[in-house]
Amino acid sequence: MPPSPEFDGRARVSGRFGDSEQLRSAIASLLDAWSLPAALLDPVLIATWEAIANAIEHGGTASPLVEFHRADHGVLTVTVTDQGSGFDPASSPDPMAPSRRFEPGGRGLFMMRRCMDEVHHHSPTQGGTIAVLRKFLP
Secondary structure: OOOOOOOOOEEEEEOOOOOHHHHHHHHHHHHHHOOOOHHHHHHHHHHHHHHHHHHHHHHOOOOOEEEEEEEOOOEEEEEEEEOOOOOOHHHOOOOOOOOOOOOOOOOHHHHHHHHOOEEEEEOOOOOOEEEEEEEEOO
């Protein structure tokens, strides 16, 4: 479900992404509408897909809210919000630790951090987790 192409600085994409091609299409539409380089597609797609997967698996929601925002000062921000019990990224084990290298899973945060310039997580007191992913634009 591609977002509306008109530019108001924000696009909401909510609902289920049955596969990465639906998400790729939505992100590609945004980048095109906002005249951003196509080279941003893969890193933004990978990081957003990982944030959605985490929200579904750990946040207890089948349809996390995904928002894209392009600020005038050259930052693309993606937020993924779920209604889970909250999350402390410091408690996540290092997937590159020798004891974890061959363990399944546990690489989502690592991949988000590799693909984006900033990754933050907030857990409001009323519950849920908001993943904030930022990419500085060329």
